[in-house]
Amino acid sequence: MENHNEPLYLYPVWIRLWHILNALFCLTLIITGLSIQFSNPTIIVKFRAAVAVHNVAGVLLSINYLIFFLGNLFTKNGAYYVIEVRGFFTRLKSQFHHYTIGVFKNENAPFPVTMESKFNPLQQFSYVAIMYAVLPLVILSGIGLLYPEITVHSLIGISGLDYTDLLHLLCGFIVTIFMCIHIYFCTFGKTTLSNFKSIINGYH
């Protein structure tokens, strides 16, 4: 689908390292999170284990997030996350059109991967939303639940923990949905597996 020939070095080592760890922690958190949410604590050992693993994985994910955050603050990879507001909606629409209709007609991707822009508009939007809105909120609300005594005690009469819990569940759910869509969209490379190879060896 893409029309460049020599491979582009798009994923520096630190982003690959961050990404693989992030994926592993997310998977762990989703699995343990679900088993906590739908727990049956009569099997208390398993429940406690799930809580412990969830807590540890959450802390590790937060530390790992710092790699992503600092890396994209200070290296040139961060430029890929700058959304150009002008015409962004139009570009989103044409990318959406490509995914819903274009791919079935074997049309070329409207925004081929280049060294200047490695994400198509939908990728860019979803990555920014996940990495700069949802993950920070998951981390913050997670800290609030880990240390319930620091959480604001009540806001208009409802325990602060309720909001925190709700936010944590909501964001966790969004990450889960994102992951499913993300992995599926990663099959849209030159071949089904080529993007997965890229995020491991760095070359697109």
Place this chain on the structure above:
Amino acid sequence: MIYRANVRPAWVVLVLLLCFAIAFALAKSSDSSSSGKKAETQEYPEKVNLAKFKNSETNELCLKCHGQSKYAYENAETKKVVHKRMYSELIIKRDEFYVSNHKGFKCTDCHSEDYTTFPHSGNLRMESKANCLDCHGGDDKYAKFQFEKIDSNFMASVHSQKHSQDFTCWMCHNPHTYKINARTNENLKETIIYDNLICLSCHSDITKYELLTNKQKPNILVKHEWLPNQASHFTNVRCIECHAQNKDTLIVAHQIVPKSLAVKKCESCHAKNSILYASLFKYQVQENIKKQGWFKGLFLSETATIGPDQNNTLNIISLVLFGFTILIILIHAVIRIQKSH
């Protein structure tokens, strides 16, 4: 309008985080200052004027000695004044007695008249003491407290079944200090802590515990280790919510069940039909609705703290949305594969 927003989102997040941290710090400091004020204004009935209490004059004759940690009397033979220590169990704390429910009674309403002489006769040790039902049983005035039902529940509880006759009402409800709480106190937290301290008066105090049993006292903190956020649970939930059979009424939770029957499932509380709504919380919500109207009473009361997803709707919605996502992905994939052939 043409403009380029070329700010890296990481900077935006950094600025937002900073704002959040400042707001959080401000909220925390106002939180702690307001709770500080509350503690100051709480009335402390230490220096109250005793004369205003009914029978206080007669009762002071007893409290002269029993109201403090030492007492004095004149030895009839040596004519010397002797100072002695009062056994701690025999000390009646004035500040607690005069705010308790029984504050209007004379000591001799329940204790023998013979106590009015000193030294007290040794035979008085054999005096049988009244318990709750002796006064409160079969009295219409107290019908709403359902003392008879409390008694039969107590008889079925482990406290009664597993211990000797020595386990009486007084083990938990000290007649000299007992103060009705849930019905009069709007502060749910205070009621919860008051009630839990009753349980802890034995279950965290080996000397009192040993009076009733030869078993080794279990360590409550260790026993409840499985419970996440132990401290939050201990200060926000009454022990009896999980350890007593709750029969959908406010007061009658006296049937303490064996530990094998104690509630251990999170969803017993954090779900639809939470057991917490069977008694204290239900009562508080009803009271709040009466006082503050339907909306505020139901949604904005402190009782709305046992989990945001009371009726499982969020779980169901999220499962449906998740299924939908997977379905769309599958359909998309199938069409893609078909078209590429």
